[in-house]
Amino acid sequence: MTDAHETAADRSLRTTGGAPPDDGGPSDTQAPIPLLEPREGIPPVIADETSLARVTAAFAAGSGPVAVDAERASGYRYGQRAYLVQLRRQGAGTALIDPVACPDLSGLGEALSGAEWVLHAATQDLPCLRDIGMVPTRLFDTELAGRLAGFPRVGLGAMVESVLGFVLEKGHSAVDWSTRPLPEPWLRYAALDVELLVDLRDALEKELDRQGKLEWARQEFDAIAAAPPPEPRKDPWRRTSGMHKVRRRRQLAAVRELWQARDRIAQRRDVSPGKVLSDAAIVEAATALPPNVHALAALNGFGHRMGRRQLEQWQAAIDRARALPESALPQPGQAVTGPPPPRSWADKDPAAAARLSAARAAVSALAEGLNMPQENLITPDTVRRVCWEPPKTLDAESVAAALAGYGARPWQVEQVTPVLVTALAAHP
Secondary structure: OOHHHHOOOOHHHHOOOOOOOOOOOOOOOOOOEEOOOOOOOOOOEEOOHHHHHHHHHHHHHOEEEEEEEEEEOOOOOOOOOEEEEEEEEEOOEEEEEOOOOOOOOHHHHHHOOOOEEEEOOHHHHHHHHHHOOOOOOEEEEHHHHHHHHOOOOOOHHHHHHHHHOEEOOOOOOOOOOOOOOOOHHHHHHHHHHHHOHHHHHHHHHHHHHHOOOHHHHHHHHHHHHHOOOOOOOOOHHHHOOOHHHOOOHHHHHHHHHHHHHHHHHHHHHOOOHHHHOOHHHHHHHHHHOOOOHHHHHOOOOOOOOOOHHHHHHHHHHHHHHHHOOHHHOOOOOOOOOOOOOHHHHHHHOHHHHHHHHHHHHHHHHHHHHHOOOHHHHOOHHHHHHHHHOOOOOOOHHHHHHHHHHOOOOHHHHHHHHHHHHHHHHHOO
16 A cells, blocks of 8 residues: 555545545546645755755655656756656655756666656656666556556546546646746756655556456556667658658758757757757758848748858858758758558558558557557558568468567567458458
8 A cells, every 4th residue: 555545534634635535536427636745745856966865864864665756847947857757656646857057967866776767758757767867667657558458648647536536636747847046946856746646657557457458558558668768760860840840851861950050059058959949940941042142031930130251150150051062962861661651552562561461450450459559559561561572471480470579569469460461361
């Protein structure tokens, strides 16, 4: 039993941020209860090595799973670093840690290495936690658990309300967490984000077990914990919003030059690239290829508020693109690994297009029967690859081996193989 359940019967605590009902969820007639205050109040922010050592010892001595969350400053700062880390564990309470003042949390991570970490949408927080030395060996992802269990809304607030009967205040989710000092309402919000995370984990584990999906979830969680850091994205400038308007190779070169100049400036100033120059302005300048600063200033995104020096740096990027020889211009589109886009299959390989149509329909029906999103049952990319180049022998063993080769977990292979064999055999 978690510490949140210990006071579940105390209505006064429950109405001010206590615990979920004993049955793990609200009754049909009970209105959700606003979660207003952390049980032990807002803890002080840990911002020195002495305090961090005390917290590390306390959490190492705690028991059971540890709730973990991190706040970033997306849209305000360059990159995705953590600006606040929140933890909660039975026997240790809640801790709020400033990773700017304490940038190395590897000692804390090692102290918790044997515990199960409970995160919501783990893949969003794990990169920034890894950067400060916190890497779980075991985890439970409450968002992914909600998807596998068939919940229609899997945001933390929606899950806490539908499963536990409490309402989380979410008004500070998009604030600038690099602000120092952090305002008290933000700290309250941050502490409440981990207040009931372990209780949510326990309730979802029971629901997954009831549905016969608990082992499936464990395989998914193990895959997330074991996944290596993602490779750096190739040609990230190609993800500039509005790229469909850019037709010619020299215009592509201008997007690349402008994007790279913006990225260098944003990194140097530690601000979000969008605050330096918008994607829309990059595309506008790249498609127009203005010959001089005066023409550039007339374009949307480069108006009167932009100083001469700024205009000159953007014009210099455009001039670099204009001066490139043809051989140095980027090619349209990215090099495709694997199957071509499905929209071209009917022309390139009608049989493959028929296989894909049948496989998609079969996987969709199976996912609906299992009450989970199709992409959680099997990734669309895996289905495309198997349909584009199916095994030479269309039997269960060969299809299962192909799925496993593309990274499907054992439970996915077991569920999807029969329907894929049928779909592929019907359209050889």
